[in-house]
Amino acid sequence: MTEIPEAFSFSHTKQPSGGVHDGVVTDVLCPFCGCLCDDIKVTVTAGTITGVENACTLGAQKFLADTGRLPKPIRRDEDGWHEISYDEAIEYCVEILKNANRPLLYGWSSSLTEAQAIGVHIAELIGGVIDSTSTVCHGPSILAIQEVGHPGCTLGQVKNRADVIVYWGANPTDAHPRHMSRYSTYVDAYFMHNSFRDRKIIVVDVRRTATADIADEFLQITPGGDYALASALRAIVRGRDDVVPAEVSGISKVQMMQVAEMLKNAKFGAVFFGLGVAMTRGKYKNVRNAIELVDELNRFTKCTITAMRGHWNVYGSNEVFTWISGYPYGIDYSRGIAYYNPGETTSADLLARREVDAAVIVGSDVGAHFPRACCEHLASIPTVLIDPYPSATTHLSTVQIPTAVNGIDAEPGTAYRMDGIPLQTRQVLPCTTHFTDYEIFSRIYARLKEEKGA
Numbered sequence: 001m002t003e004i005p006e007a008f009s010f011s012h013t014k015q016p017s018g019g020v021h022d023g024v025v026t027d028v029l030c031p032f033c034g035c036l037c038d039d040i041k042v043t044v045t046a047g048t049i050t051g052v053e054n055a056c057t058l059g060a061q062k063f064l065a066d067t068g069r070l071p072k073p074i075r076r077d078e079d080g081w082h083e084i085s086y087d088e089a090i091e092y093c094v095e096i097l098k099n100a101n102r103p104l105l106y107g108w109s110s111s112l113t114e115a116q117a118i119g120v121h122i123a124e125l126i127g128g129v130i131d132s133t134s135t136v137c138h139g140p141s142i143l144a145i146q147e148v149g150h151p152g153c154t155l156g157q158v159k160n161r162a163d164v165i166v167y168w169g170a171n172p173t174d175a176h177p178r179h180m181s182r183y184s185t186y187v188d189a190y191f192m193h194n195s196f197r198d199r200k201i202i203v204v205d206v207r208r209t210a211t212a213d214i215a216d217e218f219l220q221i222t223p224g225g226d227y228a229l230a231s232a233l234r235a236i237v238r239g240r241d242d243v244v245p246a247e248v249s250g251i252s253k254v255q256m257m258q259v260a261e262m263l264k265n266a267k268f269g270a271v272f273f274g275l276g277v278a279m280t281r282g283k284y285k286n287v288r289n290a291i292e293l294v295d296e297l298n299r300f301t302k303c304t305i306t307a308m309r310g311h312w313n314v315y316g317s318n319e320v321f322t323w324i325s326g327y328p329y330g331i332d333y334s335r336g337i338a339y340y341n342p343g344e345t346t347s348a349d350l351l352a353r354r355e356v357d358a359a360v361i362v363g364s365d366v367g368a369h370f371p372r373a374c375c376e377h378l379a380s381i382p383t384v385l386i387d388p389y390p391s392a393t394t395h396l397s398t399v400q401i402p403t404a405v406n407g408i409d410a411e412p413g414t415a416y417r418m419d420g421i422p423l424q425t426r427q428v429l430p431c432t433t434h435f436t437d438y439e440i441f442s443r444i445y446a447r448l449k450e451e452k453g454a
């Protein structure tokens with residue numbers, strides 16, 4: 001078993017953290033989506049956030065709407081919910097993990113990489129399964145990358161070089177509101193004279209979105225038509241347009257020929273794809289076909305492809321899990337070694353088969369997003385939710401442990417942007433009441449090691 005350094009010594013009472021004062025904090029990392037915008041300015045007055053500059057409405061809301069946080073850990077019994085201490089909550093967590101035959105540790109995409117690493121060590125120690133929210137978002141994209149590789153680049157390269165941008169099955173205007181203004185459509189480029197006017201935007205989607213409204217070419221495909229369209233574009237790019245019918249997935253051959261020409265003539269093309277590709281019919285095969293289209297384009301020009309990761313540090317979870325176990329998500333340690341088989345060792349499948357007998361859910365709302373059968377099973381077993389806020393998952397849990405919010409009042413740590421760049425968070429508020437998820441998992445790990453004599 002891999003050892004981790006003892007980075008924290010714990011006291012039973014949370015101590016005020018130093019170095020956080022009233023004033024304007026600059027270069028703050030937004031803790032909301034996978035863009036990880038690192039240019040946020042936060043004004044703190046009398047220990048409260050009173051102003052946020054540069055963030056989109058989603059990011060600003062995360063900083064400003066600091067209401068409804070759970071003040072203390074809570075436990076449910078036959079009389080309802082009761083406040084308990086952090087010590088009691090952590091002991092409960094240790095107890096259920098220690099006694100479980102098939103424990104599940106799920107979520108992790110709102111956690112710092114430092115906490116994610118301890119999660120993997122806990123899973124290894126107890127022979128459990130650790131899985132991240134990738135399992136219900138870009139998991140298929142990772143499977144495709146495992147098959148055919150990933151011709152990717154940093155968002156900085158896209159910003160400074162890309163003259164043709166494709167958003168496929170993604171609507172950044174609503175889901176990643178600053179993606180276009182920081183990295184693609186609207187941003188100045190170092191290697192282009194008039195990037196705003198010269199860039200061409202292609203949008204592929206099943207409906208006209210706000211992003212489609214600003215596109216130079218909008219391909220409105222029939223639902224589930226992504227694989228066929230990618231195949232047709234590959235054939236055209238390869239010079240085999242003779243095998244392409246007059247219409248594919250609702251797109252005319254004329255428009256496909258135009259788009260293929262735009263892509264081939266780009267100086268630098270950048271494809272961004274969302275769950276509209278990865279989670280529609282065809283799933284990872286769609287992504288594989290899109291990657292292979294990018295490969296074909298690289299016979300003519302430079303072209304890259306990047307997944308629009310949604311959850312804040314979901315990329316970090318895949319990185320950290322892979323460093324330690326060799327696998328990106330859905331890792332099962334019940335055999336004493338890391339084993340990975342999406343569809344078998346992933347959370348929704350384990351819960352639907354009612355295999356799990358204790359669960360720890362970390363910064364994720366399973367109750368709002370998983371199938372009903374999974375939620376019903378979670379509600380029937382000891383489940384601990386580790387999350388600053390009450391959510392639908394609270395109602396499925398026996399204990400909830402609130403944490404400091406990473407990127408706001410938690411101590412600084414590391415998170416990964418959607419292009420795989422690790423960035424450092426900042427702490428803008430002092431935290432005197434809540435432990436961070438890193439501290440909580442460090443304590444759980446230390447106690448489990450004691451119990452196991454490890």
Ligand code: SF4
Pocket residue numbers: 030031032033034035036037054055056057058059060176177178179
């Ligand atoms: S685009 Fe994402 S990371 Fe950037 S400010 Fe908005 S929510 Fe935050």
